[in-house]
Amino acid sequence: xxxxxxxxxxxxxxxxxxxxxxxxxxxxxxxxxxxxxxxxxxxxxxxxxxxxxxxxxxxxxxxxxxxxxxxxxxxxxxxxxxxxxxxxxxxxxxxxxxxxxxxxxxxxxxxxxxxxxxxxxxxxxxxxxxxxxxxxxxxxxxxxxxxxxx
Numbered sequence: 001x002x003x004x005x006x007x008x009x010x011x012x013x014x015x016x017x018x019x020x021x022x023x024x025x026x027x028x029x030x031x032x033x034x035x036x037x038x039x040x041x042x043x044x045x046x047x048x049x050x051x052x053x054x055x056x057x058x059x060x061x062x063x064x065x066x067x068x069x070x071x072x073x074x075x076x077x078x079x080x081x082x083x084x085x086x087x088x089x090x091x092x093x094x095x096x097x098x099x100x101x102x103x104x105x106x107x108x109x110x111x112x113x114x115x116x117x118x119x120x121x122x123x124x125x126x127x128x129x130x131x132x133x134x135x136x137x138x139x140x141x142x143x144x145x146x147x148x149x150x
Contacts, residue, residue: 002068002079004048005138007031007041008100009075012140017096020119027098033116042102045081049104049136054081060134061086070144078144082137084110084130090149092125095142106133125149 002009011031017023031038048054055063060083067079082088083104099118101110108130110118115135120126130137 001048001053002073004041004044005067005074005079007037008098008138008140009077009079012077012098013075015098017098017119017142018121020121023098023119024117027117027119033100045102045136045138046104049081049083055083055136060084061130062088070141076143077140078146080139080141082128082139083134084128084137085134086130088128090125090127092123092147092149093120093141094122094145094147096120096122096124097146098140098142100138100140102136102138104134104136108133108135110135110137 008031011027015023015026045054055065057064063083065081067081068074070076070078097120099110101115101118103115108115109132110130111126111128
């Protein structure tokens, strides 16, 4: 299944995350969310979710599932898929976080940002929140590093 995520992994590879706006711009250059390739990937992610193959744990407002740990095959990123329509758990990103957000219902925003690429810099933390609808989010974590906080 990692092959499905390959375009996202390749777009994220080697990206500097300390300035999220610059990282988002570079990600959009590498894989524009409005491009035919990204739109086809979004449709495939929605299909896999609707078939019960992604984000199989929990209940809304947060469903989640790990696709892969950080390995050479995943280019050093862990891959998680989360479907949200509300707040999730407070966590910290030691190495940053790269997200590819796909709308499922309504006009959702992920931490106030529209569908597409959303980036958080190293050492940032947040309560991830989707408002205005439901969103499928692919989380790419460098070296799989994440710290859940209380």
